[in-house]
Every structure is written in C-alpha cells, then in structure tokens.
Amino acid sequence: MPTPGARPEVHVNCAVSVDGRLAYAGGRRARLSGPEDLRRVHELRAASDGILVGVGTVVLDDPSLRVHWDLLQRTPARSPTRIVLDSNGRTPPQARVLDGSQATIVATAEECRREFPSSVTVLRAGARRVDLPRLLAALVDLGIHKLMVEGGSQVIGSFLLGGCVDRLTVYVAPVVIGDPTAPILATFPMGRSDPAPVVPLRRLESRPLDDGTLLTYVPSGPST
Template identity: 40%
Template sequence: MAILSEDEAMRRAIDLAVRGLGSVSPNPIVGCVLLDPAGHVVGEGFHAYAGGPHAEIAALAQAGDRARGGTAVVTLEPCNHVGRTGPCSTALVDAGLARVVLAVPDPNPIAAGGTETLRAAGIDVEVGLRAEEAENANIAWLTAVRRRRPYIIWKYAATLDGRSAAADGTSMWITSEEARADVHTLRGTADAIIAGVGTVLADDPRLTVRTPSAGGPAVRQPLRVIVDSSGRTPADARVRDAAAGTWIATTADVGADHRGRVDLTALLTALYDRGIRSALLEGGPVLAGAFLRAGLVDRVVGYLAPRLLGAGPAALGAAGVHTIADAIDLTIVDVTQVGPDLRITAVPRQKEG
C-alpha cells in the first residue's frame, strides 16, 4: 500500500473527482482518499453517476475496518443530508475516522453541515487544503449552486482573423477534424447545449455528442436548448430527432426581455430548476453577443484555425461594447494546440469598481 501525505492524497482525490465530469449532474464531482493512521492508502473513490454511491461511501467500501482511526481526504465537504443516498458525514463517523481533510465547503444549503456533524462527533476537521485546485476542477457545479443558474461556456470556432464563415456564408469546416473531436469531448462534460434558431435554420445541426464509446457505456447526451423567441424551429429540424432531449425555448415558455426576445436570465433560471448545472453555448454571433451583454458567460473556449478569410461574419456580434473602455477583458487560463488549430480558454475579468 502506498504511503501519501495529506497534500498528495488531496491531489489524488482531485484527479479522481474529475472522472465524474459529465455523468453526475446535478450533483457535484467529488473524490475521496482514505489513509490509515500510518498514512497508507486503504481506500479511494469518486462520485461516478447521479444516484450512485458518493465518493466517501465508495472509498469506505474499499477500506473496510482499515479506515478506523485514519484520515479521509475529500475534495468537497461531506454531505449532511438524506437524498438518494445517506449522509456521508454520518458514514465517516460510523467508520471511526479520526480526521477529515476537505478542500472546499459545500455551498448547497440542503447538503451543507457535514463539518459540524463531524466535529460534534469528536473528529478533527481541516478545511482548505488545495482549495483553489479543487475549486477549479468543480467550478461549473460550484458556480451554478452559488448563482442559482447554470455555468455557461461559450464555445466558438473561427479563423485567425476572427471569421466564423466566409463571405458566401460557407463555414464547413473552419477548424480541423481534431478540433471537432475535441468539441465533442467538451460537449460530453455539459448538461445542455444552447443554440439559437438562426443557427438551426442556417446549419441544421444535431447538437449531440458523437464520441466513439469503444465498447464502453453509452454517451450521456446533453439537453439541446434552442433559443427561439417565436417558435420558428422547423418540425423536421435535426435537433428534434430522438438522439437527445430538446427544449425549444420561446417567449411563451420563459418570458420576453425588453426587445421581445427570450429573457436569457429567466431561461437560465428555468434550466437550473430542471437540474442543468453547466451549459455549452454554441449559438451564432448574435446569441453569443446577447449572453455576453447580459454578463452570463463564465468561460470562453475558442478554436482558432490557422486560416485567413478577410471577410465574412465575425464570431461575435454586438455584445454591448461601444468604446474600448467597455471591452470585455479576459484572462487566458490555457492555450493548447489541437491538430493544426489553437484552443484558447479564457474567463471574463470582473470590472473594477
């Protein structure tokens, strides 16, 4: 059995947690490593699917009596409520743990309180180990629960000069096959894919995850959400097929903004109420601009092809920026080459003052 420090165990727990991305929503991703009193790893687990055993329960099942007197290292505060499974805080108490080290407190008021339960039982609890790393891994769920709306990732593809299509409207394919495969992996981590009716009318996309399963479990398909103020989505559009669930969101469903279009804030509230915690925004430049103008984009993932068009539609439409001082500033958090293309990931910066 390997011997790990608590810091090393937390790093391992975070690696375990991310295995649940795309399969546990509306629950959080969580990883857990159990150490015996000498620091040997005696159990580990992660939350693999919604309704299934939580990370702590999976790790305890592996450890058995070897966990007694040891330490649980977990990425999120152990839950303290009875849902489809029992409270993990009580399970840790019953297993005889002496210490629990957690990275991030649970912001969900329904499940929070595990720390108090553990301390009341005489267990030593430390909070905050590798908190930033654990937070980043679970950022979509944490942000959604704190804001009561889904975490929104705007994904776009463009040429190096920012064009999403040529002057004649052709856009298949701007980026490489490798980049398109990467997009399907990204789709697989989201609960929903959002596009506008303009994209449906122009391209008739399927908006599904198409990733080879290699004999593994079937791919979980995100909900397809079409922002369609007046219900213009054709009856034979591919987004209406049986490959995944679809919601044609109209003003009659969620209400209208001052322009008579779908109220995006109300739309996201409705999606949250449906259990959607993360969504990939794949609409055209108009819808992307509307989301950015409303301050509803949490992350930007841009795929840039080493090509130049010089004319044609821009990747982003009007976003409420009228002067350079109003620019939406971004912090780049990752740049990766995918085939011949670049994938740039960035997050909007908060305006000072």
C-alpha cells in the same frame, strides 16, 4: 418557481478563422475544427447537461447537437439536452433538433404561438425576446447545471455582454476567410451605449492543437 439570479456554469466554445470569422460568407457553415479539436468539442458536449445554440445557427447549419460517442471511442451514455433560443418560433419543422431523438428545449418569448412536436419542451422566457437570466434560472430548475454554448455570433454576444460566461474556448483555425459578410465571433445587441461596450477577458491558456491554436479565457470583469 425558478430562483432569480441562479444560472448554470456556462462554457462558450467556438471555432474561428484567424480573422475571427465563425463561418464563410453569408453564414455558410465552415468546418474549422481539426480532428483533435473535434474530439475536444465532443468531450465537452458529453460532460455538459445542455448544449445551447441560437435559431440563426439552426436555420443556417441544421446541427444535430449530438455527442459523437464513436469519436470518443465510448459506449453511448446520457445525452445532453439540446436548447435553442428562438423567440418567435422560427426553427424549421424539419430541423434535426426537432427529430425527437433526444431531450430538446426550445426557448421562446411569451407571445410566441408556434406549436412544436410533443417531444419538445417549450420554455417561455421574456416578453418579446428570450430573456437570458430568466431562461438560465429555469434551466437550473430543470437540472441543467453545466451548459455549453456553441453559438452563433449573436448568442455568444448576448452571453458575453450579459456577464453569463464562466469560460470561453476558441479554436483558431489556420485560415483567413476575409469576407465582411462572414459572421464574427460575437455580435453585441444593437442600440447599446456609446461608446460601444467591450468585454474584458483574461487568458488562461494558449496551446497548439491540430494545425491551429486553442485559446482559453475567463471574463476578467464587467463589460465597459
């Protein structure tokens, strides 16, 4: 039985354009990181027990969520567990996260009846949508103590608004995307209070990386 309130240490990492977009128009994948930032991301992956994304990212980007050990010039070691938030079982059957090549968890709602390959662990958490606190407590029970959250916009919004983030790193690439249909860094769930909530952050560091800037934040209090 998961311990209520327990959760892994959560590090959210993403790359955005100068105008705060995570991707191109309509969500088409943008490769915003430069070589140094990519290495940093793979170091972070390698140091994590789990890497989590939303099903929106799986559908649009089809990421493998693997550690590129070659980029780190290291022999392959233990790979972090891949975790997908997918309340209704929308992950495409041919998605790379379902290829059985490394441990994978799909978190669904209780009512989801979708069958997944036997290599996939299905965690049911939440009646109709994945409930983050319940899922995070269950992940701790499975030995996931360091969790990296890679996106996309809605997932980052849920973690930030839910107070489930210990550290946020944002690589700001030197490009403006400028299309209103391009997803922004974080989208908060609809139907929240009026005025809309704001998540306060404290900057720990800002430094040049590749041709962009790496920003590191910690939450500085509850959302208002």
